[in-house]
Amino acid sequence: MDQQLGSFEWNLQTGEAIWTEDLLKLYGNPPDGINSRDKWLSSIHTDDRKKVIKCFEDSIKTGANFNIEFRVVWPDNSIHYLTTKAQLFKDKQGKPLRLVGINIDISPQKFLENNLVFLSQASKALASSLDYQTTLNTVAELAVPYVADWCAVDLLNESGQLKQVIVKHTNPKKVQLAKKLRKISPPDMNGSGGIAKVIKTGEAEFLPHISIDLLRSMAKDAKHLEILKQIGFTSAMIVPIKSHKKEAKIVGVITLVSAEAKRQFNKYDLVTAEELSSRIALAIENSRLYTNAQQEIKDRKKIENELMDSKHQLEIIFQNVADGIIVQTPGGQLLFVNEAAAKASGYNTPQEMMSDPSRWIKDFELFDEEGNGYNLSSLPGRRALSGELNAQDLIRFVDKNTQEERWSLIKARPVFDGKKNVQLVINIIQDITDRVQKEKRMDEFVALASHELKTPVTSLKMFTQVMQQRFQKKNDKESELLLSKMDNQLTRLVDLIKSLLDISRVKAGKISYEMETFSINDLIQEIVDSIKNITKTHTIIVHEQTKHFVYADRERIGQVLINLINNAIKYSPKSDNIIVSIKKEKKYIVISIQDFGVGIPKADQEKVFDKFFQTSKSDSQTFPGLGLGLYISSEIVKRHKGTIWVESEEGKGTTFSFTLPSGSRRKAL
Amino acid sequence: MKKILVVDDDIGILEAFELVLIEAGYEVETSTKDGEYILERIRVNRPDLIILDVLLSGSDGRTICKKLKGNKTTEVIPIIMVSAHPDAEKSVKECGADDFIAKPFEMEQLIKKIKIHLKSE
Numbered sequence: 001m002d003q004q005l006g007s008f009e010w011n012l013q014t015g016e017a018i019w020t021e022d023l024l025k026l027y028g029n030p031p032d033g034i035n036s037r038d039k040w041l042s043s044i045h046t047d048d049r050k051k052v053i054k055c056f057e058d059s060i061k062t063g064a065n066f067n068i069e070f071r072v073v074w075p076d077n078s079i080h081y082l083t084t085k086a087q088l089f090k091d092k093q094g095k096p097l098r099l100v101g102i103n104i105d106i107s108p109q110k111f112l113e114n115n116l117v118f119l120s121q122a123s124k125a126l127a128s129s130l131d132y133q134t135t136l137n138t139v140a141e142l143a144v145p146y147v148a149d150w151c152a153v154d155l156l157n158e159s160g161q162l163k164q165v166i167v168k169h170t171n172p173k174k175v176q177l178a179k180k181l182r183k184i185s186p187p188d189m190n191g192s193g194g195i196a197k198v199i200k201t202g203e204a205e206f207l208p209h210i211s212i213d214l215l216r217s218m219a220k221d222a223k224h225l226e227i228l229k230q231i232g233f234t235s236a237m238i239v240p241i242k243s244h245k246k247e248a249k250i251v252g253v254i255t256l257v258s259a260e261a262k263r264q265f266n267k268y269d270l271v272t273a274e275e276l277s278s279r280i281a282l283a284i285e286n287s288r289l290y291t292n293a294q295q296e297i298k299d300r301k302k303i304e305n306e307l308m309d310s311k312h313q314l315e316i317i318f319q320n321v322a323d324g325i326i327v328q329t330p331g332g333q334l335l336f337v338n339e340a341a342a343k344a345s346g347y348n349t350p351q352e353m354m355s356d357p358s359r360w361i362k363d364f365e366l367f368d369e370e371g372n373g374y375n376l377s378s379l380p381g382r383r384a385l386s387g388e389l390n391a392q393d394l395i396r397f398v399d400k401n402t403q404e405e406r407w408s409l410i411k412a413r414p415v416f417d418g419k420k421n422v423q424l425v426i427n428i429i430q431d432i433t434d435r436v437q438k439e440k441r442m443d444e445f446v447a448l449a450s451h452e453l454k455t456p457v458t459s460l461k462m463f464t465q466v467m468q469q470r471f472q473k474k475n476d477k478e479s480e481l482l483l484s485k486m487d488n489q490l491t492r493l494v495d496l497i498k499s500l501l502d503i504s505r506v507k508a509g510k511i512s513y514e515m516e517t518f519s520i521n522d523l524i525q526e527i528v529d530s531i532k533n534i535t536k537t538h539t540i541i542v543h544e545q546t547k548h549f550v551y552a553d554r555e556r557i558g559q560v561l562i563n564l565i566n567n568a569i570k571y572s573p574k575s576d577n578i579i580v581s582i583k584k585e586k587k588y589i590v591i592s593i594q595d596f597g598v599g600i601p602k603a604d605q606e607k608v609f610d611k612f613f614q615t616s617k618s619d620s621q622t623f624p625g626l627g628l629g630l631y632i633s634s635e636i637v638k639r640h641k642g643t644i645w646v647e648s649e650e651g652k653g654t655t656f657s658f659t660l661p662s663g664s665r666r667k668a669l
Numbered sequence: 670m671k672k673i674l675v676v677d678d679d680i681g682i683l684e685a686f687e688l689v690l691i692e693a694g695y696e697v698e699t700s701t702k703d704g705e706y707i708l709e710r711i712r713v714n715r716p717d718l719i720i721l722d723v724l725l726s727g728s729d730g731r732t733i734c735k736k737l738k739g740n741k742t743t744e745v746i747p748i749i750m751v752s753a754h755p756d757a758e759k760s761v762k763e764c765g766a767d768d769f770i771a772k773p774f775e776m777e778q779l780i781k782k783i784k785i786h787l788k789s790e
Contacts, residue, residue, distance in 0.1 A: 454753035455679050458773035462685035465776040466692050494773045 004105040008086075012060070012096045026082055026105050028074025045071035045079060060096045063088055069106065076209070077234065078264040081110035111268035118146050119275055126283035130290040133165060135283055140168035143276070147269060148237075148256035150174065153280070154187070154195060155241070155252035162187055162195065162252070174231060174259070181227045185220055194218075198238045198253050204274060205238040208264050234258045235265040239277040243285055251284060253277075319350075324408075324429030330385055330422055332357070344408060344429055346399070367396040380412035384425040387414060394432070407436040443504035450501040457497065461490050499628045506635040513553040513639065520550045520557075520589055520660070524580060527561045531569075538569050543581035548589050550660045556636045557660070563629035564593040564656045571654065572597025588642070588659040599650040608646055609634040633658070671787055672696040674716035676707055676730070677751070686720065693780050704733050711743060718786055723752035723761060731764040738765035747786035 006023025010016075019034055027034060027043050034040050044052055048070040059066040066086035071079050086101025125138035140151040150169040154162045164182060169175045187195040198205050207214070210233040219225035235258040243249045254277050258265060265273075318325055324341030328334050334357050337350040345360040347353040353360075366374035376382075380391035392411040398404070409432050415424040464487050471480040521544055528540045550557075561580075568578045572595040579594040600608060609630050637644040637658045648654035673695045675686040683699040690697045698716065700707055711719075719737070723730045730750060737743040750761040753772040761769045768782050 451753045454772045455682055458753075459679075459681045459685035461773050462682075462689045462776055466688050469692060490773075 005102050007102045008100070010099040012099060013091075023103055026080070026103050027072055028076060028078070028080070030075055043072050043074075045073050047071070059086075059088055059099075063090065063096070066099060066101060069110075076264065078208075078266065079107075080105060081107045107266075108268065111266065111272075114146070115268060115272035115275075118142060119272060119279070122276055123279055126279055130287050132284045132287035135287075136166045136280065137168075139276070139280065140166045143256060144168045144170055147272065148265075149259045150178065150257045152178070152255040152257075153241075153252060154255070155284070156199070156250065162199075165252075177227060177231055181224075181231065184227070185224055195238055195253050195255070198240050199250050202240050202242065202250055204240060204270060205236075206265070206270050207236040208266065210234060210236060231257075232259045235263065237265055237270055237273045239270075239273045241277045241281045241284070243281055244278075245285075251281060254280060324427070324431070326381070326427040326429065328381060328385075328425050328427065330425075335424065340431075341427075341429055344397075344406070344431060363400060365398045365400055367398065369394050369396075371396075380410045381425050381427045384412035384414040384427075385422055387422060388412075389414065394436075405433070406431060407433045446500050447504040450497045450504075453497050454494075457490060457494055461487065461494070464490060499632060502632050503628050506632055513556060515551055516554055517549050517551050518554050519547070520591070521547050521582060523554060523558055524561060524582060524591070527558055527565065528580060531562070531565055535569055538572070538576050538578050540565065540578045540580060543579060543583075545581065545583040546589070548582070548584060548662055550589055550662060552640050552660055553636075557640070560633040560636050560658065561591070561593075563633045564658075567629060567656070568593050568595035568597070568654070571595060575653070584662060585659075587662060589662045590657055590659050592655050592657040594653065594655040596653040599652055599654055600646065600648040601650055605646055605648060609644065630656075670694070670696045671717040672698065672714075673718045673720060673783070674707075674711065675699045675720045676733070677701065677720075677722040678724075679722075682722075689776055689779070690783075693783075695783075704736075707733060708736060711737070711746070715743075716746060718783060719746055719748045721748055721750050721766070723750055723754065723757050731760065731766075734761075734764045734766050749782055749786065 383391035644658040
């Protein structure tokens with residue numbers, strides 16, 4: 001920093017002063033020079049004049065060295081700091097004679113010092129609160145008497161509009177004036193000067209000296225100019241506020257104005273203003289970050305609360321569901337157990353079950369539907385763990401202590417993660433003991449009833465047949481025919497009773513299977529032949545793609561074939577072909593019975609194998625029967641470890657297929 | 670004329686049997702009585718063939734069958750057991766019955782079975 005100095009010599013007795021040129025430079029080269037004490041004093045800042053005079057008088061009185069700092073105002077109104085060091089010389093009588101000394105321009109240091117003080121106060125203010133509106137206000141208040149006469153901060157909002165957030169002035173009346181100015185002349189963002197230019201270029205606009213000509217060029221009209229004049233601009237700085245992020249986005253501007261010819265801004269002020277703007281930017285950013293963080297925390301808290309609420313609600317719902325719910329991990333750990341599941345497993349509370357999840361195994365003996373011991377490794381939950389989608393079983397639990405028995409329908413569903421690994425298994429345990437017991441009583445009743453029905457029907461059949469023989473002998477053809485019709489109806493009645501009995505026996509697993517090895521082709525041919533004798537309406541075509549032996553109950557498989565073929569006939573009253581095909585697929589023999597009849601609605605296809613199912617076709621077509629044939633057939637096929645299914649399209653026909661494992665001999669059922 | 674004893678606890682079915690068997694040319698005796706009475710009747714009036722229902726209200730037809738088959742004087746009399754229960758066949762054979770017929774049956778089936786057993790006697 002180049003320091004300027006100038007020397008002087010002042011004869012205190014004559015008043016004559018010798019000013020060097022360098023010294024005059026320090027006073028801004030006043031056009032008339034400085035040739036008197038008064039002239040000199042007049043160039044000193046009014047606020048400093050008193051202390052300079054006092055120091056001068058003290059020095060003369062005591063003979064001490066003259067040493068003081070003060071401000072001078074140059075003819076162009078700019079302020080400069082000087083320090084004076086002078087030596088007092090006295091004459092022989094001891095009277096002050098001369099003052100010889102130097103003036104040093106210490107403005108740069110002084111400005112820096114002032115600015116540093118201001119900046120440190122501003123920084124303190126900016127850091128004191130995270131609400132930037134408050135801090136900007138404080139900063140503007142600091143700046144206004146210190147740096148400028150007025151200070152304005154404009155910020156760009158999200159939609160790119162400029163909003164004046166702060167206007168401060170030493171004189172509150174001027175604030176009104178500034179607002180008025182802003183109203184009649186809002187910053188034109190497309191304009192080429194002032195705030196628009198600063199925002200566009202990102203460079204500060206520095207106007208150390210604002211002349212009346214400049215004001216005139218800025219004014220839109222006479223009214224505008226009048227206000228500009230009233231404000232009395234002397235010097236101005238418009239500094240961009242740039243964000244500290246990589247792209248250095250401009251978030252606003254700070255405008256510092258010196259008015260009423262008080263002072264002119266210098267390059268040090270500009271540096272200070274730029275530093276201030278940078279700190280404001282940081283404060284704004286911090287404030288925004290803080291606000292965002294606060295909002296985020298608030299949002300998260302809200303979501304968390306909602307989650308907690310909904311989790312809590314779900315827990316309440318699941319805890320109070322009548323069915324048991326157990327959620328387990330692949331490791332076998334229990335994640336959730338509800339009240340019903342715990343009670344069903346012999347625990348008092350879900351907590352008790354979660355702390356000792358395998359105790360129930362010791363308390364219960366398990367059986368399958370047919371009354372065989374149930375293998376724990378085939379529990380639906382374990383099967384779901386290995387990926388089975390719809391594992392379900394009806395299991396009878398017998399309490400080892402009380403011998404109390406309970407039937408549970410257990411369904412398990414796996415929940416997969418993104419990589420299709422099983423993440424959880426959800427078990428639903430439905431206590432269907434009541435239902436099973438009711439069904440059992442019902443089945444027992446049906447068994448008893450059908451049994452009881454058989455005796456009178458047997459008598460009826462015998463009577464009918466005797467009568468038939470008698471009419472035959474008498475050659476009464478008409479009566480004989482009537483009785484043969486009666487006998488046919490009795491046969492139908494017998495068949496119905498038989499299927500009623502079958503159903504209860506199938507259910508109870510009471511049918512014993514007589515396994516033997518036989519030709520499936522021969523059996524099919526036999527049955528087709530016997531049906532052909534009765535049915536005149538349909539042609540039954542047999543497609544044999546394979547000749548094969550199976551190991552099965554010949555009579556029961558025959559029953560399945562009769563059921564399926566009779567169904568095909570019954571449900572295709574308007575067509576005349578039935579196709580029975582036999583083919584081999586992998587390890588299985590597949591037998592299909594195809595008709596070209598009414599078909600089964602999609603919604604009913606899954607249900608056709610249910611007990612007592614009747615197609616729900618609403619049109620006038622009705623088909624008599626108890627709906628037991630398919631149920632019995634499916635049970636028989638299942639007992640042969642085969643599968644049965646249906647493919648059908650309404651109006652086009654139906655194909656029933658079932659498989660039997662091929663091979664001549666398998667483990668007896 | 671061959672004599673056939675029919676034992677069942679249902680009067681209706683006994684009437685039917687009687688009619689059918691008489692029509693077929695047999696002498697028929699029917700009884701709804703319990704085991705002791707029947708065993709006594711058989712000693713007094715020995716039939717050539719017995720048709721016995723498996724489930725009797727007084728005593729089990731299988732018990733009577735076992736007793737008859739365990740007695741040297743009666744063991745040769747053919748016994749055809751009748752039941753409405755289709756699975757009874759197995760247990761019937763175990764108690765020594767010569768044949769089994771499930772209710773309801775066709776008359777021809779019954780006559781055929783009777784003829785076979787009377788011939789082999």
